[in-house]
Amino acid sequence: MFKNPLLLTALVLTALVALWGVLDTAGLAAFAQQEVAQQFESRAWFIMLVASLIVVLVLWLALSPFGNVRLGADDDRPEFSTVSWLTMLFAAGMGVGLLFYGAAEPLTHYQLIQEQLGAAGPAAGYAMVVTNFNWALHAWCIYAVTALVIAYYAYRKGQPGIIGTPIRYSFRRGGWVRPVAWIADLLAIYAIAIGLAGSLAIGVFQVQGGITNLFGLSGGDDALKLAVFAVLCIAFLVPLSMDLSRGMAVLSNIAMGIAFVLMIFILLVGPTHALMDGIVDSIGGYLSSLVRQSFATFPFFGEAFEEWFHAWTLNYMVWWIAWAPFVGVFVARISRGRTIREFVLGVVFVPSLFSLFWFGVFGGLGFYAAQNTDLPVVDVALSQPENTTFFVLNALPLGSLTGALTVAAAFLFLVTSVVSAAFVLSMFSTGGNEDPPVRIKLIWGVILAALGLAMMLTGDTGVVRSIIALGAIPFVFILPLLAVAFLKTLQREERAAMRGQARP
Known part of the structure; x- marks a missing residue:
């Protein structure tokens, strides 16, 4: 371990952030908010441009002749059936974020937009457009391009499945290549650790909110929050000491199954006609405004709109980028043997469609309650977002049962995500070793727990x-550099294939 500079640097860097957050939570929070505000103010255009051009690139790859390139040898075929593959993609796409924000995010957007427009109907429609934009194609194209890069170099070129590989392989000359590739690996590790820890904190808020709703406890009980966090740490640190990959997959599928049942339950038991109307309308609104939203930065809409855009859409774009290496490794490993065209169709469109339905159901139920009942759902979404899903579920029959299932799904998603993230971090920090030592996985598990604790203590x-x-x-x-490296290698491969065909 001490002979691996990347591992040591990554451990020290993330440990320092965790220590800072635990000892001076307010200081870390203030620093992060100030720096991010400055970065978003000056680089909003660049972030949106990168995210949207990635969407264009991924869709072009599927439609171009490169779509026939196989992620593996030419005679490789997929390890998993299409149904099993899509099921696992659902598991990767689902997570505690969807459970947390399913109703809360559309209602939050709705409040601000209604204040600006003064009309509930258009406000609800645009709120769904923004929510769908934040969670659908852009998110999955960012994941897809990272997964494509990892899968292509690992399975077609036989290189280590880490982020710096494309840079090392494609740009073989120049003194800048090795240091830039090393920095790319480090930034990927750092982004995964911080991003996963943030989701861990949000998941703890979600589980705590569910328990307070189920048992009528105090929503601000710090002791309960710490108890949930402690149980969660035990639940994910134990599996890191043994090989439970199959068990983790089963738990993830159970969580996904619970989430799917919850969605169908709401659709059938709730105001079905209103929800289906909303789903169809929101899909149409999303598709018709996709190009405009992809390049929107709201520079002339006033401070309120600009802050809202920075806090949500812009933040989501970098959130997906933080998770991209983590999700990319998983998606790459289950996609070996598929063509780029098959890969894009499955990885981008299927989960995106599921997200549209998910938010259409949960968000639609929230809007229906806001406009047709006296329930203060908007107030809850603004003041206690972790309670919004449970508040909405309580408006339907079997509220206690569905609330308990939501808590269980959130907990399972958290455990499987942290275990998987610790594995990916260990793999990346050991040069792509697909069987990293247990002690390295445990060290990363502890650091993820410390980072999660630091973020959880902010309470916000x-x-x-x-x-x-x-x-x-x-x-x-780093992402644009990876894309350029990937395209360069694809073109090099195409030229070699054409020379081979030209020979007698």
């Missing part, structure tokens, strides 16, 4: 998102 999801953004912004500059 907005601050948590700022800390995630602070960890991910540097990686925004």
